[in-house]
Amino acid sequence: METGRRQFIAGLLATGIIPKPTWADAGSPSFLSAAALPDGTYVLCGIDANLNIAFQLPLPARGHAAAAHPLKPEAVAFARRPGTFAIVIDCVTGVQKAVLNSPAGRHFYGHGAFSADGSLLYTTENDYEAGRGRIGVWDVASSYARIDEWDSGGIGPHDIKRLPDSDVLVVANGGIDTHPYSGRTKLNIATMKPNLSYVQNGTVIESVALPPEMHKNSIRHLAVSPEGAVAFGMQWQGDGTPPRLVGQHHRGCEIALMQASRDQMRNMQGYVGSIAYAHDGTTIVATSPRGNTVQHYDAASAQILGSRSVSDVCGVATTANGFMLTTGTGQLASLTAAGNLFSKSEAVQWDNHLIPILPNATTQT
């Protein structure tokens, strides 16, 4: 029946007489994730609330994160850094609508975000000769033409998110200088200085850094609470066990770092892969594929609440009653607020990030 409707819509699209397709026409996926198939090829998947794969569309190389358009059933899948392509996919028809190629002298970092009205797409990029982070600005209506480029406020911008009910972007400037000709080699660990920058209409309006003794903690992944608080996950580039790997920031305030015991820190192996807020913003979940660990923090007290082992866990996204996790072993796991874990296995390797499709988009008809 689902397929019938999708084929019907596809037919309508072909004839040009169309009701505007919505995410419901894409099988009402709740999440997007890139994945590797057993035959070694790569896909972008839509995953519904019942943990079923709603659709599966081919990608030319390994993906990383994706961005879901806030209104239309359209997604942009980003190549893994230092990739130079991003693909716009119509999630109803499975047709590739546009390809974004990073301009000469730039590569993507694997993350992007849409403006509130869905008219613009923002991408994190490396101006690798200058060693500066950039934000590419792409016009959705004109087939994702590149229309502008902004400074990201630092080196090595990775994740980018939009604050709720605004067009303020928050960027994780990881601080690590890389150059595609040296693969993923890090060029400036001794002098790196990551920051969290807020960017509005091309201007960096606020930037916060870590304390000096933590300058080797690369700020990489972001989550935004309904109130606009920003949680971030870090990756430690120094020796030994990092003091902290998760932080939270409210605009105009100092950074607060989430506390955990030394043992709990060691379990994360210096590496947070993804981060998410609970739907009410009160707790934060961070995953570590290297440590095979999921940690849960209380946002207000900045204290750890608990942790559990999940093999090669990385993707995490918010659900109405908890979190959804994905793993490189193919698990799709629903973690409830009560701490129960229900999982389902698919014959794929889920890639780093699980991207929620916004509720207002899924309910639109």
Place this chain on the structure above:
Amino acid sequence: MRRILLAATVACAPFTATANPSITGIIDDHILPRFEALALTSQALSQAAMQNCDPTSDDLRTAYGAAFDAWVSASHLRFGPTEVDDRAFALAFWPDSRGATPRALATLIADEDPIGLDAVGYSEVSIAARGFYALEFLIYDDDLMNAGNSAYHCTLVQTVTADIAATSLAIHNDWQTHKDVLLSPGPDATYRSDEEVLQEMLRALTAGLQFTQDSRLGRPLGTFDRPRPTRAEARRSGRSALHVVLSLMSLQDLASHLAVSDATLSDTLDRQFEDALGKLAALNDPIFAGVADPQSRLRVEVISQSIKTIRTTVGTELGPTLGVAAGFNSLDGD
């Protein structure tokens, strides 16, 4: 007869307890000798510079080569004493994509900055102006070896070498106590178990292979359309290919310690290292100048590919024997 016994041993291997990698063995046979050699040769380098600071001095250049060899052979051991106060970076600031090293040195020389005359205070200068790569500019770069006032230049060479010697000695001294950290894991210690210690060694092997492939070979290779021979490591002193050889030999030694419990795997790794080293020996291109020519470029690409093969074996076969699964997400970052 010996061959038959050996065959029997191999056949039984999966069913009997095999020897685990010896942490003591790795410390005594792999780590400590390398840092001792680094301390000794760096000391000799500093002394050579005191006796003759002329950039063209054979004695100075020979001592420089010996000490740099020792560093490259130890450069994958990036944990513990090398990471205190960024000592490893103070010895080896490379790659330097933005040209910070020649810029910092040119400024020191042009200003005749007094810090360049102060062997102790020199640790406060830009990290890009310290270590073996900075010294290479001072004694091999056409411009910088002749730049500025010759007396200042002479003292700067002596200062940089003394700073290298002090850093190398500090690493060596710290290892005398740091080895106990590796030998005494526990619930409240740096490492909780022997397995975690071995995983640190595995990370050193993995990162060393990655650096050699991505930077030592990847930087000069660039892309087919835009090869970058001038980005080859230490090309001014003609050491680019030598560094690949030295690092692979060191990494081969570490890999053999780590793979000791699996004879088949150990053989595979040995063969793969020998393959890469053999191809390098046959290349006969000390600074990878050939990357700009399509035919000779291919031979450098094949060497890079052979290191990739080693990395795959380490990630998918050696890692799991040491309790590190080759996870899709855990394997190589975001």
